[in-house]
Amino acid sequence: EPEVTQTPSHQVTQMGQEVILRCVPISNHLYFYWYRQILGQKVEFLVSFYNNEISEKSEIFDDQFSVERPDGSNFTLKIRSTKLEDSAMYFCAGAQNPNQPQHFGDGTRLSIL
Amino acid sequence: GENVEQHPSTLSVQEGDSAVIKCTYSDSASNYFPWYKQELGKRPQLIIDIRSNVGEKKDQRIAVTLNKTAKHFSLHITETQPEDSAVYFCAASQLIGNTGKLIFGQGTTLQVKP
Numbered sequence: 266e267p268e269v270t271q272t273p274s275h276q277v278t279q280m281g282q283e284v285i286l287r288c289v290p291i292s293n294h295l296y297f298y299w300y301r302q303i304l305g306q307k308v309e310f311l312v313s314f315y316n317n318e319i320s321e322k323s324e325i326f327d328d329q330f331s332v333e334r335p336d337g338s339n340f341t342l343k344i345r346s347t348k349l350e351d352s353a354m355y356f357c358a359g360a361q362n363p364n365q366p367q368h369f370g371d372g373t374r375l376s377i378l
Numbered sequence: 379g380e381n382v383e384q385h386p387s388t389l390s391v392q393e394g395d396s397a398v399i400k401c402t403y404s405d406s407a408s409n410y411f412p413w414y415k416q417e418l419g420k421r422p423q424l425i426i427d428i429r430s431n432v433g434e435k436k437d438q439r440i441a442v443t444l445n446k447t448a449k450h451f452s453l454h455i456t457e458t459q460p461e462d463s464a465v466y467f468c469a470a471s472q473l474i475g476n477t478g479k480l481i482f483g484q485g486t487t488l489q490v491k492p
Contacts, residue, residue, distance in 0.1 A: 269421075276388075307484045308422060308467060313477040322476040356421065357413060363471075363478025366412060369421040 266292045269370035271357050281346050286373045288340040288357030297340045298358040298367060299332065301325070308356065314340065316349045331348045344375075379468050384483025392491050397458050399486045401468035402427040402450040408470040411451045413442060416465045425466075426453070429473070448481070460489045 270289040274279075278284050290297055299311040312322040314332055331343045340359075344351055354374050358367040381404040391397050392434045402409075409430035414422035428435045430449065435442050439458075444451040455462055465487050469480040 270447075298479065300480075307480040308469075310479045310481065313479050315477070321479055323479075360478060364410075366424050366427055366471045367478070367480060369414075369423070371421045372492075 269357055269359055269368055271355075271370035271373050272372060274371065275374045275376070277378065278347055280349055280377050284344050284347055284375060286340075286342045286344075286355050286357075286375070288370055289338055290340055290357070290359035291368060294359035294361055294368070295317075295322070296320075296360045296363055298360075299342045300356045300358060300369075302356065302372075303353045303354040311342075311355075347375075347377045349377050351375060380408055380470055380472075380481040381482075382468060382483040384468050384486060386486060387484065388487045388489070390460045390491065391410050391458050393410050393458060393460060395458055397453075397455045397462070397488055397490075399453045399466055399468070399488070400450060401470075402448075403453070403481075404449065404471040405470070405472070406449065407472050407477075408481075410471045410473045410478075411442070411444060412469050412471070413440075413453050414467045414469065414482075416467060416485075418464075422467060455488075460490050461490050463488055463490045 297314040302308045312326045313320045329345045334340045354372045356372045357370040358365045384401045412427035416422045441454040465485045468483040
């Protein structure tokens, strides 16, 4: 069964540095999402992406965040200047359309020092 | 916006017993309700989902019920096994004419004691 692949599995970064989290969605998926989960808390929606555009974003997704799908396969989340509170597990998810279940990747654990 | 509340936060049952987890949602426009199981350090995995045009759905030992009027839905696991131990998240979404973003509940840690 095809899977959503995320890299790296763990990223440790100094506060103020830029990070890029990468996701390779399932090939027939067209709708893409980023979620985050702070340790011990619930999964929170960050942003949805379709047809090379952001379709919706949450309050968490401020100007420090950006997403893109530059080559038609990788789907990336960039945090421009990381803060301590950005430490969390970041999950990429995808779906064929909004009417179908979302499939999650294994996540990237981001640790900001 | 949508808000999903989930109870209980922790649930401990003996192997073979049933477990019930309940969620309420606030937005009557929500029409899709998936349940995800998350084992420690792993991805959330979809275990069952229900759409608002049905009241109940069953898949072997797992069932979900939906009460649209009361805006709540529940996960039922029968004949629990130790491998059912995990964190379970409910979520709500609007499918048609929306991006399909999932709004999650706070999660329930289920422990099944052998």
